[in-house]
Amino acid sequence: xxxxxxxxxxxxxxxxxxxxxxxxxxxxxxxxxxxxxxxxxxxxxxxxxxxxxxxxxxxxxxxxxxxxxxxxxxxxxxxxxxxxxxxxxxxxxxxxxxxxxxxxxxxxxxxxxxxxxxxxxxxxxxxxxxxxxxxxxxxxxxxxxxxxxxxxxxxxxxxxxxxxxxxxxxxxxxxxxxxxxxxxxxxxxxxxxxxxxxxxxxxxxxxxxxxxxxxxxxxxxxxxxxxxxxxxxxxxxxxxxxxxxxxxxxxxxxxxxxxxxxxxxxxxxxxxxxxxxxxxxxxxxxxxxxxxxxxxxxxxxxxxxxxxxxxxxxxxxxxxxxxxxxxxxxxxxxxxxxxxxxxxxxxxxxxxxxxxxxxxxxxxxxxxxxxxxxxxxxxxxxxxxxxxxxxxxxxxxxxxxxxxxxxxxxxxxxxxx
Amino acid sequence: xxxxxxxxxxxxxxxxxxxxxxxxxxxxxxxxxxxxxxxxxxxxxxxxxxxxxxxxxxxxxxxxxxxxxxxxxxxxxxxxxxxxxxxxxxxxxxxxxxxxxxxxxxxxxxxxxxxxxxxxxxxxxxxxxxxxxxxxxxxxxxxxxxxxxxxxxxxxxxxxxxxxxxxxxxxxxxxxxxxxxxxxxxxxxxxxxxxxxxxxxxxxxxxxxxxxxxxxxxxxxxxxxxxxxxxxxxxxxxxxxxxxxxxxxxxxxxxxxxxxxxxxxxxxxxxxxxxxxxxxxxxxxxxxx
Numbered sequence: 102x103x104x105x106x107x108x109x110x111x112x113x114x115x116x117x118x119x120x121x122x123x124x125x126x127x128x129x130x131x132x133x134x135x136x137x138x139x140x141x142x143x144x145x146x147x148x149x150x151x152x153x154x155x156x157x158x159x160x161x162x163x164x165x166x167x168x169x170x171x172x173x174x175x176x177x178x179x180x181x182x183x184x185x186x187x188x189x190x191x192x193x194x195x196x197x198x199x200x201x202x203x204x205x206x207x208x209x210x211x212x213x214x215x216x217x218x219x220x221x222x223x224x225x226x227x228x229x230x231x232x233x234x235x236x237x238x239x240x241x242x243x244x245x246x247x248x249x250x251x252x253x254x255x256x257x258x259x260x261x262x263x264x265x266x267x268x269x270x271x272x273x274x275x276x277x278x279x280x281x282x283x284x285x286x287x288x289x290x291x292x293x294x295x296x297x298x299x300x301x302x303x304x305x306x307x308x309x310x311x312x313x314x315x316x317x318x319x320x321x322x323x324x325x326x327x328x329x330x331x332x333x334x335x336x337x338x339x340x341x342x343x344x345x346x347x348x349x350x351x352x353x354x355x356x357x358x359x360x361x362x363x364x365x366x367x368x369x370x371x372x373x374x375x376x377x378x379x380x381x382x383x384x385x386x387x388x389x390x391x392x393x394x395x396x397x398x399x400x401x402x403x404x405x406x407x408x409x410x411x412x413x414x415x416x417x418x419x420x421x422x423x424x425x426x427x428x429x430x431x432x433x434x435x436x437x438x439x440x441x442x443x444x445x446x447x448x449x450x451x452x453x454x455x456x457x458x459x460x461x462x463x464x465x466x467x468x469x470x471x472x473x474x475x476x477x478x479x480x481x482x483x484x485x486x487x488x489x490x491x492x493x494x495x496x497x498x499x500x501x502x503x504x505x506x507x508x509x510x511x512x513x514x515x516x517x518x
Numbered sequence: 519x520x521x522x523x524x525x526x527x528x529x530x531x532x533x534x535x536x537x538x539x540x541x542x543x544x545x546x547x548x549x550x551x552x553x554x555x556x557x558x559x560x561x562x563x564x565x566x567x568x569x570x571x572x573x574x575x576x577x578x579x580x581x582x583x584x585x586x587x588x589x590x591x592x593x594x595x596x597x598x599x600x601x602x603x604x605x606x607x608x609x610x611x612x613x614x615x616x617x618x619x620x621x622x623x624x625x626x627x628x629x630x631x632x633x634x635x636x637x638x639x640x641x642x643x644x645x646x647x648x649x650x651x652x653x654x655x656x657x658x659x660x661x662x663x664x665x666x667x668x669x670x671x672x673x674x675x676x677x678x679x680x681x682x683x684x685x686x687x688x689x690x691x692x693x694x695x696x697x698x699x700x701x702x703x704x705x706x707x708x709x710x711x712x713x714x715x716x717x718x719x720x721x722x723x724x725x726x727x728x729x730x731x732x733x734x735x736x737x738x739x740x741x742x743x744x745x746x747x748x749x750x751x752x753x754x755x756x757x758x759x760x761x762x763x764x765x766x767x768x769x770x771x772x773x774x775x776x777x778x779x780x781x782x783x784x785x786x787x788x789x790x791x792x793x794x795x796x797x798x799x800x801x802x803x804x805x806x807x
Contacts, residue, residue, distance in 0.1 A: 327601070335566075514569070518568065
């Protein structure tokens with residue numbers, strides 16, 4: 102029976118059209134700032150030559166390369182008598198000259214060298230930066246920013262202590278001492294996990310609600326419920342619909358994620374960076390760097406990210422399925438789902454900021470997808486718990502599964518008029 | 519044997535059916551009542567779409583709700599509003615419904631062409647149902663009800679949309695099927711059941727008024743049905759005085775068919791009561807005394 106239910110989804114062209122539309126949209130997001138990221142290969146060259154780990158050998162090699170190239174830089178302007186140590190000094194003093202006299206090839210070489218130097222300088226200063234990092238101070242700033250007080254403040258500060266410990270462990274592991282695309286310049290983490298991650302989450306949500314509501318309400322909307330639910334399979338048909346929903350939704354969401362990631366990784370080369378810790382300093386885009394609760398490589402983080410995305414979509418599927426059982430009308434289901442999502446996001450904004458209730462209210466499946474770029478990290482005071490994502494998914498999975506069973510129980514005993 | 523054991527159905531304060539008690543053996547039963555009398559409610563309870571508020575329905579001694587799929591696999595049901603997938607062909611739709619009914623694909627593929635031939639749809643079995651007429655859809659509905667060779671066949675207004683030839687074919691089909699199964703046929707069209715039903719069930723005032731063979735029902739009006747001619751100017755007076763069942767114009771006069779307990783006069787011609795007389799009398803002027 103599951104096969105027949107799946108055919109109903111496949112036969113609805115809206116899903117194929119939507120899926121293609123979403124992938125195109127994500128493609129546009131990916132290509133949107135491609136020009137600003139045209140110097141990304143500089144890092145690939147560094148990594149190929151020196152590896153991803155920042156150590157004395159790598160730094161010495163880089164310095165040697167800079168010195169060698171600076172000989173060429175110092176010869177670029179014959180009128181200049183000053184000998185420069187670093188390309189950014191030269192660029193600063195000869196801005197007008199560069200664009201008037203240098204060829205594109207020379208300009209590229211100069212700017213790439215400048216970027217190379219930036220990687221070198223940053224790598225040199227990593228340890229100093231981390232020695233001054235203070236998770237508690239970061240938490241205090243955030244507490245002040247959002248106006249938390251009382252028990253909520255206390256809880257966040259306790260969590261900041263945990264983050265402090267993790268920070269020490271991170272430094273000890275040397276997770277921060279790895280080359281990665283320069284966060285402040287390229288914001289690759291935000292592009293992949295925030296812009297695209299959030300887009301996929303919302304697109305997936307639309308697909309999931311549509312697919313689930315279509316399957317669950319199909320017999321009612323085609324007026325075939327009387328024949329279908331009086332057959333031998335009867336109201337157990339809903340179990341087939343649930344199974345088909347899981348399969349169709351997992352397939353649709355995975356297709357969306359896979360297509361988006363394939364485009365992303367085809368455009369931006371991560372081949373040498375897959376095993377770089379996600380907490381590398383180079384990945385940070387704000388003064389307080391990303392700190393994952395565990396030592397995760399970029400690849401592991403992507404896998405966890407995909408898993409979390411998929412599970413959150415399954416939560417939406419469970420909610421939609423239950424709503425469909427009660428409402429039996431796709432439009433009402435869409436409206437109710439949107440209302441539920443809206444209320445879930447609105448409640449935390451009106452809850453008192455001095456009790457832990459404000460933090461509990463953030464444990465909801467809709468808030469979860471608002472900040473996917475800080476999943477499994479201690480960078481958001483409202484989600485500053487090592488297992489925030491797992492707990493949110495588990496708690497709501499239990500709630501929605503229970504709601505599903507209650508709905509099924511009700512459906513088996515309700516009159517079908 | 520299917521027993522509706524003192525069943526009542528309430529929707530809040532609204533009484534849809536009250537204390538209905540019926541027993542069905544193999545044969546055709548015509549459920550005859552005007553629209554809104556509770557036929558569909560009774561049928562929906564028989565197919566487990568809705569549940570009795572009081573009483574229970576038993577098949578071979580067991581409550582049909584407890585029997586669950588064991589009961590439903592014996593069931594063939596054509597609802598009043600038969601829904602279908604417009605983008606499916608009859609063959610494909612029946613294949614899907616076969617799966618729902620627990621029929622193997624192999625068996626279904628053998629059965630479906632035969633059933634579609636039986637209802638005269640063999641030429642269009644692979645055409646999408648989008649452009650089918652109401653009558654054609656109704657025939658698909660009849661075919662699907664027969665898919666699992668049901669022991670209990672419940673048909674709610676099955677002849678709606680069928681032309682006279684199709685109706686006749688359908689009646690013949692039911693007669694052939696009635697030997698070894700219970701067929702319950704709801705209708706408000708007397709001719710649908712007049713020639714084929716073993717028993718007629720009439721619902722009035724939310725409960726069962728009669729469950730009798732047609733002959734016995736007609737005997738209730740035996741000697742009380744007359745026909746007479748009257749001038750047009752006297753027609754209104756006649757209507758007020760007698761419970762007219764039907765009237766027609768013939769040779770410039772009105773011919774009345776009516777029920778009367780009065781002593782007949784020489785102008786009245788006593789006629790044999792028909793099921794239609796009973797139906798019109800029961801629902802037109804109140805139940806028979």
